[in-house]
Amino acid sequence: MNPKVSIIIPFYNCEFIDQSIRSALEQTYNNYEIIVVDDGSTKHTEKVLPFMHRLTYLKKTNGGTATAVNWGIDHSKADYIAWLSSDDMMLPDKLDSQLRDLIKHGADLSFTDYNVIDQNNNVLLKNVNLKFMNDQQIYGEMFDRNPINGSTVLVKRSVFEEIGYFNPALKFTQDYDMWLRMVVRNYRLHYLDRVLTLYRSHPKTGTSNNQRKMKEEIFKLRSYYRRYRK
Numbered sequence: 001m002n003p004k005v006s007i008i009i010p011f012y013n014c015e016f017i018d019q020s021i022r023s024a025l026e027q028t029y030n031n032y033e034i035i036v037v038d039d040g041s042t043k044h045t046e047k048v049l050p051f052m053h054r055l056t057y058l059k060k061t062n063g064g065t066a067t068a069v070n071w072g073i074d075h076s077k078a079d080y081i082a083w084l085s086s087d088d089m090m091l092p093d094k095l096d097s098q099l100r101d102l103i104k105h106g107a108d109l110s111f112t113d114y115n116v117i118d119q120n121n122n123v124l125l126k127n128v129n130l131k132f133m134n135d136q137q138i139y140g141e142m143f144d145r146n147p148i149n150g151s152t153v154l155v156k157r158s159v160f161e162e163i164g165y166f167n168p169a170l171k172f173t174q175d176y177d178m179w180l181r182m183v184v185r186n187y188r189l190h191y192l193d194r195v196l197t198l199y200r201s202h203p204k205t206g207t208s209n210n211q212r213k214m215k216e217e218i219f220k221l222r223s224y225y226r227r228y229r230k
Contacts (some may be wrong), residue, residue, distance in 0.1 A: 001103070003079040003115045005032040005095055005154070008072035008191050011048070012039040014086035016200060017101045018047040019121075023089035023198075025054060027097040032082075035075055037068040066166035067149040068176035073160055081155045083175075087200040089117075094196040106192040107135075107190035108159050109182060114197040124201060132191045142183050143222065150175040152197045159187060170221075172214040177221055184228040 006026045011017050017036075034055035037050060040062030048057060058071060069083055080099065084090060094112075094195050102110040116125040130147045132138050141147050163181050166174040182189060 002031050003099070004084055005029065005080045005099065006072070006076035006078035006157075007032055007034045007078070007084055007090075007095075008069055008083050009034065009036045009081045009086050010039055010068035010072070011036055011041060011086040011178040012062065012065075012068070013041050013043040015044050015047070016087040017044055018051070019089055019182045020084055020086045021048065021051045021055065023091075024084060024094050025051070027095045028093050029099065031140040032095060033076070033078060035072045037070040037072045039063060039065070064168060064171050066168040066170060066176075069174075070165040070168070071150065073157070073165060076157065081157050081160070083150050083153055083155075084149045087202065089200075090151075091196050091198070095154070097194060098192055101192045102154055102190060103136075105190045106188065109179070109189045110151065110154045110157050110191070110192055111148045112192045112194055112196045114149055114152050114199045115124060115195050116201050117198045117203045119200070121198075123198075125194050127195060128199070129191075131193060135188065135190055137187050139192060142180060143225060146173075146176040146179065146218075148175070148189075148199065149198060149199055163187075170217055172210055173217040173221055175178055176218065180221065184225065197217050 009020055036055055036057050038059040052165060073081055098110050113127055113129040115123050116128055118124055163185060167177050170177055
């Protein structure tokens with residue numbers, strides 16, 4: 001069994017885009033495609049040029065992360081979707097290890113542990129994610145916080161066809177909303193307790209610069225989905 005995976009990289013003026021692409025190209029799993037969605041970038045686009053012959057490059061007017069990822073899904077020709085932020089990196093065995101584990105557990109979404117790195121790729125924090133003894137613990141946790149780093153996920157494409165894409169109205173929590181939608185519709189989320197992603201922390205990240213707005217979105221999401229908590 002060798003299903004195809006689309007690695008979707010939303011890109012907006014990110015100086016680390018070349019490192020993100022390179023990490024995707026170094027995957028040990030061989031049946032994948034890379035889709036870079038340029039969300040109206042005006043800087044660092046030259047860093048994509050050396051890789052153009054090995055990926056699909058889509059350029060659009062700026063509309064936010066959700067619109068970029070959604071457009072990538074629309075152009076995907078794969079059975080599974082992996083989202084990789086343009087400042088993060090995959091470890092070489094991410095797709096291979098995660099796909100095998102997802103299929104083994106019959107899950108609709110898999111997410112993993114990760115390390116936090118700085119601008120120079122130095123590891124700041126190791127094994128950052130919460131640990132889960134079983135999948136049921138994930139569902140309870142989701143209503144209090146978002147334990148899923150978007151760059152660590154692997155999702156069945158059919159999920160988006162069934163419940164819709166990421167909500168463009170949410171600029172900072174479009175991922176959290178999607179995971180909650182999956183939880184309340186009884187999709188299976190599974191945690192793989194392995195570091196397979198490097199998440200970059202730096203001053204220019206959207207989360208660093210928009211803490212107040214992000215907290216407002218989180219509050220509204222939790223207020224809405226609280227009615228579904230069992």
